[in-house]
Amino acid sequence: MSTLATFRLDGARALVTGASRGIGQAVALALAEAGAELALSARSAEALKGTAELAVEHGRTVVLVPGDLSTTAVAGQVVDQAAEALGGLDVVVHTAGILPAEPDGTPTMLPLQYLPQPAWDEVVAVNLNATAALCRQAFPYLAASARPSLLLVSSVAGVVGAPMMEAYAATKAAQISLVRSLATGWARHGIRVNALCPGWTRTDMTSFAYDNGPVSDWLTAHVPLGRWARPEEMAPAALFLSSPAAGYLTGQALLVDGGLSTPDGGLAGTPKPPSPFAALA
Numbered sequence: 001m002s003t004l005a006t007f008r009l010d011g012a013r014a015l016v017t018g019a020s021r022g023i024g025q026a027v028a029l030a031l032a033e034a035g036a037e038l039a040l041s042a043r044s045a046e047a048l049k050g051t052a053e054l055a056v057e058h059g060r061t062v063v064l065v066p067g068d069l070s071t072t073a074v075a076g077q078v079v080d081q082a083a084e085a086l087g088g089l090d091v092v093v094h095t096a097g098i099l100p101a102e103p104d105g106t107p108t109m110l111p112l113q114y115l116p117q118p119a120w121d122e123v124v125a126v127n128l129n130a131t132a133a134l135c136r137q138a139f140p141y142l143a144a145s146a147r148p149s150l151l152l153v154s155s156v157a158g159v160v161g162a163p164m165m166e167a168y169a170a171t172k173a174a175q176i177s178l179v180r181s182l183a184t185g186w187a188r189h190g191i192r193v194n195a196l197c198p199g200w201t202r203t204d205m206t207s208f209a210y211d212n213g214p215v216s217d218w219l220t221a222h223v224p225l226g227r228w229a230r231p232e233e234m235a236p237a238a239l240f241l242s243s244p245a246a247g248y249l250t251g252q253a254l255l256v257d258g259g260l261s262t263p264d265g266g267l268a269g270t271p272k273p274p275s276p277f278a279a280l281a
């Protein structure tokens with residue numbers, strides 16, 4: 001097989017959660033382009049139609065398995081429905097995730113001391129509890145696959161300190177921990193388990209920040225590449241980690257963060273604008 005051919009997923013049966021928009025949509029379309037048959041998940045079938053229409057253009061089977069992952073039982077049902085519709089599962093990319101939100105649903109950043117317990121609980125339910133339920137339910141399908149891969153979309157926030165995002169960061173760090181434990185535990189079943197850790201990426205989740213000039217400037221001033229990522233820039237890494245090209249790679253957290261997690265020891269001397277968050281500290 002040529003090196004490039006190892007990046008293909010022809011005939012692989014793949015479940016992608018969080019596939020209605022943002023990073024999950026970009027990943028789903030990359031997997032379709034690489035030849036995978038897809039089960040797409042988000043809270044509603046309606047929200048998944050756009051991704052499904054684009055994926056079908058690649059000539060793949062696409063089924064919709066909607067479900068609200070804030071309930072762990074639903075996470076299990078989503079996995080079962082995907083496996084039933086596709087006749088098994090070879091690849092799972094779990095992308096669905098949330099930040100704490102304002103009452104109107106707008107994602108927000110708020111220091112832990114001001115974050116109400118229900119908001120913490122909601123983030124833990126969707127980002128961590130659903131992840132565990134989904135992994136548990138996916139195990140028998142992946143163990144029966146000839147090319148199994150489980151990829152959790154975590155975050156650079158799970159690796160570095162993330163003030164004002166403590167609930168989110170704790171769940172993202174927990175996902176990386178889960179990846180390491182499952183990768184070592186499930187290796188004997190041939191299942192590779194990895195994490196993809198995006199940096200600041202322009203999606204609905206982060207529009208509250210990139211639409212706010214001072215906040216956006218402050219955030220990107222701490223990114224060596226100096227800009228936001230596009231969701232499509234996460235897809236190649238997700239495809240790589242899910243494909244035979246990464247056949248000897250497991251238990252890893254791949255940071256695609258524009259260098260954000262790389263300390264420069266202060267030597268880069270990049271000028272930083274005043275923090276718009278100073279009043280919140």
Ligand SMILES: NC(=O)c1ccc[n+]([C@@H]2O[C@H](COP(=O)([O-])OP(=O)(O)OC[C@H]3O[C@@H](n4cnc5c(N)ncnc54)[C@H](OP(=O)(O)O)[C@@H]3O)[C@@H](O)[C@H]2O)c1
Binds near residue numbers: 017020068206
């Ligand atoms: N954007 C960034 O800067 C960034 C950085 C690092 C990591 N990440 C991670 O990347 C992943 C995707 O983020 P994104 O920026 O693409 O976010 P996004 O645009 O807000 O998309 C979130 C996705 O998750 C789904 N989702 C949310 N709550 C759900 C629930 N309760 N049940 C089922 N599905 C649910 C959404 O589907 P519906 O709303 O249609 O149901 C949507 O498909 C997340 O895990 C996030 O933590 C993002």
